[in-house]
Amino acid sequence: MSTNGQSNENGTQKGTWAVKKGLAQMLKGGVIMDVVNAEQAKIAEDAGAVAVMALERVPADIRAHGGVARMSDPEKIIEIMESVTIPVMAKARIGHFVEAQILEALGADYIDESEVLTPADESYHINKHDFTVPFVCGCRNLGEALRRIGEGAAMIRTKGEAGTGDVVEAVRHARTVLGEIRRLQNMPREELMTYAKEIGAPYHLVLEVAETGELPVVNFAAGGIATPADAALMMQIGVDGVFVGSGIFKSGDPAKRAKAIVEATTHYNDPAILAEVSKGLGEAMVGINVSAMPEEDRIAGRGW
Amino acid sequence: MKVGVLALQGDFREHIRMLRRLGVTAVEVRQAEQLADLDGLIIPGGESTTIGKLATQFGLMEPLRRFGAERPIWGTCAGMIFLARDIGRDQPLLGLMDISVNRNAFGRQVDSFEAALEVSGLEDQPFKAIFIRAPLVTEVDEPAGVEILARLEDGGIVAVRQGHLLATAFHTELTGDDRLHHMFIEMIQKHQPTAAAS
Numbered sequence: 081m082s083t084n085g086q087s088n089e090n091g092t093q094k095g096t097w098a099v100k101k102g103l104a105q106m107l108k109g110g111v112i113m114d115v116v117n118a119e120q121a122k123i124a125e126d127a128g129a130v131a132v133m134a135l136e137r138v139p140a141d142i143r144a145h146g147g148v149a150r151m152s153d154p155e156k157i158i159e160i161m162e163s164v165t166i167p168v169m170a171k172a173r174i175g176h177f178v179e180a181q182i183l184e185a186l187g188a189d190y191i192d193e194s195e196v197l198t199p200a201d202e203s204y205h206i207n208k209h210d211f212t213v214p215f216v217c218g219c220r221n222l223g224e225a226l227r228r229i230g231e232g233a234a235m236i237r238t239k240g241e242a243g244t245g246d247v248v249e250a251v252r253h254a255r256t257v258l259g260e261i262r263r264l265q266n267m268p269r270e271e272l273m274t275y276a277k278e279i280g281a282p283y284h285l286v287l288e289v290a291e292t293g294e295l296p297v298v299n300f301a302a303g304g305i306a307t308p309a310d311a312a313l314m315m316q317i318g319v320d321g322v323f324v325g326s327g328i329f330k331s332g333d334p335a336k337r338a339k340a341i342v343e344a345t346t347h348y349n350d351p352a353i354l355a356e357v358s359k360g361l362g363e364a365m366v367g368i369n370v371s372a373m374p375e376e377d378r379i380a381g382r383g384w
Numbered sequence: 385m386k387v388g389v390l391a392l393q394g395d396f397r398e399h400i401r402m403l404r405r406l407g408v409t410a411v412e413v414r415q416a417e418q419l420a421d422l423d424g425l426i427i428p429g430g431e432s433t434t435i436g437k438l439a440t441q442f443g444l445m446e447p448l449r450r451f452g453a454e455r456p457i458w459g460t461c462a463g464m465i466f467l468a469r470d471i472g473r474d475q476p477l478l479g480l481m482d483i484s485v486n487r488n489a490f491g492r493q494v495d496s497f498e499a500a501l502e503v504s505g506l507e508d509q510p511f512k513a514i515f516i517r518a519p520l521v522t523e524v525d526e527p528a529g530v531e532i533l534a535r536l537e538d539g540g541i542v543a544v545r546q547g548h549l550l551a552t553a554f555h556t557e558l559t560g561d562d563r564l565h566h567m568f569i570e571m572i573q574k575h576q577p578t579a580a581a582s
Contacts, residue, residue: 108430
């Protein structure tokens with residue numbers, strides 16, 4: 081495993097913080113799509129995805145089939161990396177730093193330490209500063225986002241409720257994070273330490289967000305986005321881009337829907353274009369209404 | 385002076401922030417008609433395949449080519465790829481600059497790096513250049529007027545200029561260093577001296 085910020089003989093430096101969070105900055109305004117094989121990865125790239133997320137089963141299937149969800153077979157990840165030129169991300173279980181080491185060795189461009197997989201550690205996340213490859217992590221609120229960034233995450237995504245096709249939790253989590261940032265900006269300095277304690281966030285990151293009014297890293301929305309309108313909704317609420325999981329390959333016409341979601345993410349503020357791209361996409365994924373879902377079926381609560 | 389930043393996808397906000405800090409009016413460009421009153425354009429970093437597909441889909445390819453035939457454009461990373469004549473694979477390109485470019489020339493993200501770079505015309509101190517899954521210029525047509533502005537230690541070409549067109553393989557918008565933005569603004573001023581007053 082490589083160390084953080086390694087120096088090379090020719091004066092260049094790999095794995096620095098700027099390089100890690102910089103890739104996420106290049107993905108902004110784009111759509112990252114879940115794929116399980118090379119064929120789906122190709123469809124995603126042709127539709128204009130900025131990256132693909134390689135996983136064994138999309139979240140809707142993880143829900144349907146149950147069992148332990150783990151990192152994908154390396155063979156599948158390599159097959160996907162060989163089939164496209166865009167970045168390939170892959171998921172490791174929460175706390176499973178060996179899965180992360182394997183993904184780094186394979187050459188994955190980003191690792192998602194993801195609640196969608198079955199957690200490997202119920203107390204601790206991966207120390208992401210140890211790696212050259214950057215990490216993205218999920219969050220439901222500002223405290224969780226800043227804890228993950230404190231551990232070294234170079235990109236954040238709000239969790240939503242993966243595999244449901246119901247955007248309500250994605251909206252809740254994005255509004256929570258962005259609302260907390262707005263409130264934090266208005267707090268006098270003497271309140272910030274207590275606030276950091278209350279939300280369980282590193283104090284220096286609370287100070288930074290209070291000053292800049294934004295997270296120190298790029299923030300995408302995820303979990304339940306199934307239509308071009310859903311993607312544009314999240315963009316208008318104020319995220320930097322979107323992850324679409326089951327919403328594409330569990331729909332009637334994945335290629336067409338994928339392209340429409342890409343176009344809606346770019347033109348999120350233009351209702352005429354949104355109307356045009358939303359036409360005739362065939363069936364959306366069959367959703368699960370999150371409010372009718374038993375508490376134990378929810379996965380957004382995974383993460384500490 | 386009014387400079388547009390192509391905002392189909394990528395880190396366009398970082399460029400806009402940089403331009404505004406230098407006192408330039410900067411706007412996001414997503415549609416062809418928004419090019420009309422611009423003095424120059426930046427094509428940001430992002431995914432070149434995504435930017436190319438969206439530009440094709442929304443009828444921006446020809447308007448961008450016409451814009452670049454007359455007015456200054458600067459492409460960073462994905463923008464450099466988009467400006468190139470040839471990249472050895474099939475994806476939409478503007479083909480405005482007589483250069484060949486190799487995408488992802490350094491490998492995957494774990495090979496992305498920072499380097500201190502000497503840039504011609506900005507010799508006072510080296511640039512902290514950030515290369516993210518970056519491209520490399522593999523061929524330049526010098527008789528056509530392409531000049532090389534920066535090379536890596538191993539000789540790899542990472543910044544070029546051809547008349548009023550500028551391309552860099554690295555990201556200066558991710559650092560606090562605004563010298564290249566300044567250089568581009570000067571290129572615009574020299575290209576259209578009348579626009580400098582606004």
